[in-house]
Amino acid sequence: MIGLYVTVPIASFRRGAAREYWETLPLPSPSTVYGFLLSMVGEVDRTCHIGARCTAGVIGHPDESTVLRKLWRIKDKKLGLGNGSNVRPDYQELLTDVRLVIWLDSSEEVTESEGTLQQRVAASLTTDGRSRISRFGGLSLGESTHMVDEVLPIQRAPELADESVRMFLLDKSGNFTLPVWVDHVGSSGTRNALGRLIEVGFEPPDVSRLPKIQDSKVLMTK
């Protein structure tokens, strides 16, 4: 298992069902974390590391604010993206000064052609490994404009001993569902994990309580 300390100055982790008021989750979902890690190692195939377990925990309580912003939606297929009626304003909740702890475990990954995600992430944190990564643009967490400020192995993170972390961990009678796989076309293929936000320290959590990234097809045939 590998732990990362990640900071994002401004972020919004939108709830799937929040379609006209872009409500934010308090922390990124496992599917968002997985996408972030794939982007970090330069992987473009999202099925490449299915079986990885990952989750995020938020340090402290980031400030929340609501902004009115321009969004695009396709109402008229003949018009270009973001033109005319394909634009509308809406409210969006933002989090500022987001500090996260991310845990990743690759012991149950299906394919290991280029090494596990855990190995690739660990390599990307070294100077030598970073130079071998081929990726696009800046590193974001959530929306593409929400750029990550720093990513550090948790051992090298600044003094964290006094901080509290609210981490999303699996719980069979939990009250919080977060997606582990998102259907970007409709929503019927989206799959969630049930858990709870639990106050923990900076020690690695029990692997069995980390949400597992699974393709919806795999889940449906189970």
Place this chain on the structure above:
Amino acid sequence: MAKTAKAKVAPPDHLEVSLFDPEMDLLLRAGIGGLATTLRWIERSIQSEQYDEDDFPESWIDDGVPWELSSDKILFRFADPEKVEDVFKPIFQAAFGLCERTIDLQTTYLGKQQQSVRVNLQRGLMLTFLQHGKTRTGEKKDSELNIEIDGKSFQFSTRCLDWYKHQDGYQDLIDKKKGTLSQKSAELPGTLYPGAAVRHNGFAGQTKYEGSVSQLLAAYFAPIGTLALPINRGSAVLLVPDVQDLLLFADNRRKITPSSYRDCLIGGSGDAVLQLYARLRGDDTKQRLAVASVTAFVFRPTAWASQQKSRVAAEKIEPLDQRRLEIFRYAKDHFAPRKASRKVTVKTGKGKAAKSTEREEFFWSDSIVRPLIADNLAHRRDWFTGFTKLFVDRDPANGKPFRDRLPFERTGLIAMIKADVWDKPGQMALIGAVHHALRGRYGQIASETANQKAAMQNRFRGEYERWRLAFSGAKTADQFRHSICDLFSRVPANKELQANWTEVLPWLDESGWQHARDLALLALASYQGKGAKELAAAAEASEDADSASA
């Protein structure tokens, strides 16, 4: 090549709806709670033999109901998997009814529901779940309705309905050709899941919000598990409890429904949630309803979608601690909705036969201070935080300034200030110091304009406006300090300030000046002219002038 016959798959003979299914989110879990509430209600009706013969199938009465209800799931068993309608139709009919052409959710209250409450709850539903005209049939315009409350006739406007979508919801759960339980994923439109719209209308088929049959069933019962209350004619709050135990929730759901029209009146999301907690006796919420929190979604028209009520805010509010609960109790007592009346002239006939008759019409006027206090307490802020907004903002419902209604809140404000609501040193002293200074200023004016009533009233009003503008217009700590020191300097021997200046001083620094500004304006709004006769008359004149301008 010979055709191979498809193997016939047996239709499902049961359906399990689990509270802890990962695909069930907050609203859908509340919907499962609503379903459990309905099933529990049917079970009780059968046990107590309080039902009509046509209400439920005979087999339910003789052999028992076709479901098992436990704290975390509901299991439906279909004796005939090709007649699933026989199970769901009576359940939907019990849950979604009409009474006097108004929506009647009979499983959510005990005894008989007042018509005024039913009318108000229907408005809440029509501003959230049942916004679209196609989701209901009935009259296309509101009708005026006179309902007697405590011997006085109150006028309400309501939409008379003959049908709404939820009544026939069971049909969407069934495969219409075979009569079996549908196996396909279904759309969860805004009618069932307010706020979950199609993402891209140009690709509506691909980007609609979808769910399984159990999610659809939960979504249909969301109006039972949640509570929708109107804030005014154009906006509403949808309260979604975080259901943790179906049996506890089903037994206690009716407690969150307002029992009188007065209880239906809310001023915002915080107010709505705290009143809900108050109905559950606040501190016992977790045990009584098994909810960890209540999330309030606000729906109102926006400038870019004025034809519909969009989701514009969401707030998760947890039960209050004892101290905040105590402060909210004071707020509820001192800022309760009050009955008011107005004279209405009605013209009948034409020409020489025209007659004008005047009648008194009663209505409820709600407080503007209680919603502010509730929002502050819900967000763990000082109860008076943002009082300045009541001097600056306008009521979105009618565009009139909130400050015009403050004179009617004066009695409540005075009682609130005198109550045990102050936790930090210097807050009460600052209010006392402003009161003292105002009393001195009014006294000076009264002595300078003796025997000139009109001039006195004008100067009193001018003095009030002067400090209102000085405090509410202060945008920096320096501006506010200048204003309040200006007021203090005009009146000698401010005993309140002299005794407590070390406690008051920190409120004037860079970090506390906004709190001090709220307190100063709270003092201005709650000032009552005590002492000389002239001063009392001036206070009344000032209040009359404010009322007249309102």
